[in-house]
Amino acid sequence: MAISAKDVQKLREMTGVGMMDCKKALTEAEGNMDKAVEILREKGLAASQKKAGRIAAEGMAYAAVIDGVGVVVEVNAETDFVAKNEKFVDFVKGVAATVAANKPADLDALMECKYQGTDLTVTQQQQEMVLVIGENIKVRRFAMFTEGVSVPYIHAGGKIGVLVNLEVTGDIDATEVGKDVAMQIAALRPRFWDKSEVDQATLDEEKKIMLVQMSNDPKMASKPEQVREKIVMGKMNKFYEENCLLQQEFVKDGSMSVAQYIASAAKALGGTITFKSAIRFEKGEGIEKKEENFAEEIAKQLGQ
Numbered sequence: 001m002a003i004s005a006k007d008v009q010k011l012r013e014m015t016g017v018g019m020m021d022c023k024k025a026l027t028e029a030e031g032n033m034d035k036a037v038e039i040l041r042e043k044g045l046a047a048s049q050k051k052a053g054r055i056a057a058e059g060m061a062y063a064a065v066i067d068g069v070g071v072v073v074e075v076n077a078e079t080d081f082v083a084k085n086e087k088f089v090d091f092v093k094g095v096a097a098t099v100a101a102n103k104p105a106d107l108d109a110l111m112e113c114k115y116q117g118t119d120l121t122v123t124q125q126q127q128e129m130v131l132v133i134g135e136n137i138k139v140r141r142f143a144m145f146t147e148g149v150s151v152p153y154i155h156a157g158g159k160i161g162v163l164v165n166l167e168v169t170g171d172i173d174a175t176e177v178g179k180d181v182a183m184q185i186a187a188l189r190p191r192f193w194d195k196s197e198v199d200q201a202t203l204d205e206e207k208k209i210m211l212v213q214m215s216n217d218p219k220m221a222s223k224p225e226q227v228r229e230k231i232v233m234g235k236m237n238k239f240y241e242e243n244c245l246l247q248q249e250f251v252k253d254g255s256m257s258v259a260q261y262i263a264s265a266a267k268a269l270g271g272t273i274t275f276k277s278a279i280r281f282e283k284g285e286g287i288e289k290k291e292e293n294f295a296e297e298i299a300k301q302l303g304q
Contacts, residue, residue: 070150151178170271
């Protein structure tokens with residue numbers, strides 16, 4: 001039977017799949033729209049299995065506060081181009097909304113949750129996205145804060161997602177303070193939030209390196225051990241300033257530390273703000289990207 005262009009367009013709008021695939025599915029389904037959708041889903045799920053081995057290191061880190069729950073998620077795709085796709089972005093936001101609504105214990109639990117606004121699980125919705133977009137897509141991780149005041153920040157359209165959690169007293173709006181702190185975290189990537197969190201092993205390693213450096217410097221090596229110890233303590237303060245968020249120089253005002261900025265801003269607002277914790281997700285961090293020679297890849301596809 002003849003398949004009209006109008007039907008092909010309708011199926012394409014319903015599924016987001018390419019014209020030719022839609023036409024083939026409608027032909028196979030003898031014009032039955034529901035059957036055609038089912039055929040495309042079946043093909044899409046099969047395709048997702050093939051694509052599952054492909055490296056997804058692009059994508060989006062997203063942070064938001066939804067119904068009082070602070071959520072940060074990372075969803076990966078294969079290309080940066082797809083990460084800008086409206087359907088992909090909506091999927092990521094839906095994952096965040098699902099986390100806020102269900103508060104799952106871990107990633108496995110999240111993938112079994114009903115995806116927000118549908119009867120599908122997150123796993124099934126993810127498979128649908130593979131069908132629609134044509135790339136390996138993977139919900140990689142999430143974190144959330146259910147208490148306190150959370151402030152989200154998304155850097156460079158999803159390259160980095162930061163969620164800052166504060167304890168606020170007094171009827172004040174801490175959003176601007178939280179965002180300033182989140183931007184600091186995005187830019188400088190502190191190893192610790194506060195110097196009290198630095199473990200003894202890290203301290204010992206830093207001191208050891210500093211003492212070796214001094215012993216290799218003729219001017220320092222000749223100094224008494226007590227003097228060298230004092231110099232090391234001074235250098236440790238520098239270590240805190242470089243690696244611990246609250247001791248870092250506040251980027252927007254170098255005359256104060258981040259801790260001093262928070263206290264000063266809270267006082268000006270007429271309340272108190274205490275930094276409790278934060279989460280920083282950078283898309284693709286820790287994922288080994290496959291280096292491809294583009295010319296070779298094209299030649300391979302052309303069978304040359």
